[in-house]
Amino acid sequence: MIRHFGVFQFHPDITQAKISECFAALAGMVGKIPGLLSVEHGSYQSDEGLNEGFTHGFIMTFDSAESRDAYLPHPVHEAVKDIVVPCLARVVVFDFEVPSH
Numbered sequence: 001m002i003r004h005f006g007v008f009q010f011h012p013d014i015t016q017a018k019i020s021e022c023f024a025a026l027a028g029m030v031g032k033i034p035g036l037l038s039v040e041h042g043s044y045q046s047d048e049g050l051n052e053g054f055t056h057g058f059i060m061t062f063d064s065a066e067s068r069d070a071y072l073p074h075p076v077h078e079a080v081k082d083i084v085v086p087c088l089a090r091v092v093v094f095d096f097e098v099p100s101h
Contacts, residue, residue: 035067
């Protein structure tokens with residue numbers, strides 16, 4: 001399995017309704033992109049203060065690296081990027097493999 005996680009810092013003028021729309025679009029990719037098993041997301045919830053200005057995060061789980069690679073240029077993903085990317089001041093995305101036990 002591959003975990004594809006990211007953190008977002010939205011532009012200051014982006015409303016909570018628009019943020020919700022962004023995450024609904026992300027979650028809506030499940031079932032439309034082969035191998036995308038799940039999308040989880042939420043807002044920063046710690047007093048630790050190590051979020052560097054990022055306010056929201058997501059974790060996607062793919063069944064394989066090949067599925068993740070196919071997702072990147074997938075038309076559904078491209079349409080979601082058209083919704084989400086204009087709302088972002090900064091984004092970091094990081095992938096790692098989860099070993100099977």
